Amino acid sequence: MSPDPSLPDPGTNSLHVVAVRTHRHRAPLRRPFITAARRTESVEYVVAEVVLDDGTIGQGSAAETLAVTGESADTIRAALEGPLRRAVLGENASITDLSARVAGALDGATSAKAALEVALHDAWARAAGHPLVExxxxxxxxxxxxxxxxxxxxxxxxxxxxxxxxxxxxxxxxxxxxxxxxxxxxxxxxxxxxxxxxxxxxxxxxxxxxxxxxxxxxxxxxxxxxxxxxxxxxxxxxxxxxxxxxxxxxxxxxxxxxxxxxxxxxxxxxxxxxxxxxxxxxxxxxxxxxxxxxxxxxxxxxxxxxxxxxxxxxxxxxxxxxxxxxxxxxxxxxxxxxxxxxxxxxxxxxxxxxxxxxTGGAGTGLELLEARVDRAGGER
Ligand SMILES: [Mg+2]
Incomplete structure (x- = not known):
């Protein structure tokens, strides 16, 4: 695979993050999900949203998986609104630099980090007008x-x-x-x-x-x-x-x-x-x-x-x-x-x-999820 010169370079293309927001949702499952480690009937999750200086919004999400990652929706949100937000807010940096800042912002909290790092990638790709896969x-x-x-x-x-x-x-x-x-x-x-x-x-x-x-x-x-x-x-x-x-x-x-x-x-x-x-x-x-x-x-x-x-x-x-x-x-x-x-x-x-x-479309190709859109559970 040789890089396509029309695509932004992850190491040099610069992003300026002007806001990091979170919203929380609860989604009931159709039926319980059961493994040898846990039983799940509904999923608490947090959406991480980044806003770039040109107004582009990117989203990532993290689900509460206490039995696996040790993270609850509360700890995910606290990590995102504390050390993770501070690591990227106001920075002018490439997507690879921003990802490294996310990784180094605190120990553990891998789900919370994934939510923000995915949101950054989604914003990067939406701003560039390309599907993330490309x-x-x-x-x-x-x-x-x-x-x-x-x-x-x-x-x-x-x-x-x-x-x-x-x-x-x-x-x-x-x-x-x-x-x-x-x-x-x-x-x-x-x-x-x-x-x-x-x-x-x-x-x-x-x-x-x-x-x-x-x-x-x-x-x-x-x-x-x-x-x-x-x-x-x-x-x-x-x-x-x-x-x-x-x-x-x-x-x-x-x-x-x-x-x-x-x-x-x-x-x-x-x-x-x-x-x-x-x-x-x-x-x-x-x-x-x-x-x-x-x-x-x-x-x-x-x-x-x-x-x-x-x-x-x-x-x-x-x-x-x-x-x-x-x-x-x-x-x-x-x-x-x-x-x-x-x-x-x-x-x-x-x-x-x-x-x-x-499906195509820029970034992940998803519509943006708004707070309170999840009628089954609702944002709180
Ligand atoms: Mg497995």
Whole structure:
């Protein structure tokens, strides 16, 4: 990919941020989202909004995910209105410099950082009049096949959800598994019987010991089940356990909770601890951190998934632009908006069967989300 000279250079094109605003929303889900780690019935989220000196507005968002990032809507808003706002307000700097300021403004707070860093990128691309994907080096017309998550429930319920998803055009199902491998086998058997044409991604969300993981995955292989990968089988901190599982099985093993930043990615890749990486903007603190991981993966010949927390459409659309732009990102797990009872704002992307395609327009291509537009929950 050679840079297009008509596009603004991320290292030199200067932005002047004159305001950083936030508004808060609550979005009920259509039904509970359940994993081995948590149960979610509604999503509290904060929209970060930046205003440039020419009046251009960009938006990013961050959802409360206490069980994953440790951030609540209150801490996200406090970070945005305190150290993060101070890091970028009034500055005349390039998008890469502004992203570095966001990253260095405080420790942790990766969701809050992602919201602001995405808002800056959205404003940058809107001001330049280009879709964000193009400024990240990709092509608007490319798409990726999305998946649909099947929550951790009783086998019969998971089978029904799987059947409904395939009937709606989905081709890849992400199956949440849990702590009891005997019941997990029943869950998977029920899903496969209900949706025999679907490709499956399994996600144990750290639910198994390395020994359990090896036992259950080896069994899946012996039964030749239609499984593409197994995500985070063991505890996030157990890199040696993850490496042991990867070495013992032939199905590709993906790291998720074990990879937050580029240092984690390098450690996992150098150790050969996994075959695939799951990148999420809420873990990396935004697009630049995610690009750094994808670059490490590309150099190592490793493919990545672009995933997300249970986040609103603004976060998901930014992730889709990045995923479509980067050659090492070959998979997306970006179904959260389908779970929202009120999926706002409009635009950004459409899903055609299993395929996710960007709509075009400058920046993320989304309409701007106004405070109080979310009638299901409302701004407060
Ligand atoms: Mg996962």
């Amino acid at each position: 400024l990240l080096g990709g092509r608007l017309e490319d798409g990726l096949m999305n998946d649909m998550t099947i929550s951790l429930e009783e086998p019969g319920v998971m089978a029904r959800r799987a059947r409904e998803a395939v009937a709606a055009g989905e081709q890849i199902l992400k199956i949440k598994l849990g702590h009891d491998i005997a019941v997990d086998r029943e869950r998977l058997a029920a899903v496969i019987e209900a949706a025999p044409s679907a490709r499956l991604r399994l996600d144990a969300n750290q639910g198994w010991s390395p020994e359990q993981a090896i036992e259950i995955i080896t069994g899946f292989e012996a039964d030749a089940l239609p499984i593409d990968l197994v995500e985070q089988p063991v505890a996030a901190g157990d890199v040696e356990g993850l490496a042991r599982v990867s070495a013992a099985v032939s199905l590709p093993i993906m790291a998720d909770e074990a990879v937050w930043d580029v240092e984690d990615a390098r450690r996992l890749v150098d150790r050969g601890a996994c075959d695939l990486l799951n990148i999420k903007l809420a873990k990396t603190g935004g697009l630049r951190g995610a690009l750094a991981i994808a670059d490490v993966a590309r150099a190592a010949g490793i493919e990545c998934m672009l995933g997300a927390m249970m986040e609103p459409r603004i976060s998901i659309t930014a992730a889709a632009h990045l995923a479509i732009a980067h050659p090492a990102i070959t998979m997306i797990d970006l179904d959260p908006p389908a779970w929202f009872a009120s999926d706002v704002p409009r635009g950004g992307y459409v899903q055609d069967g299993a395929w996710l395609r960007l």
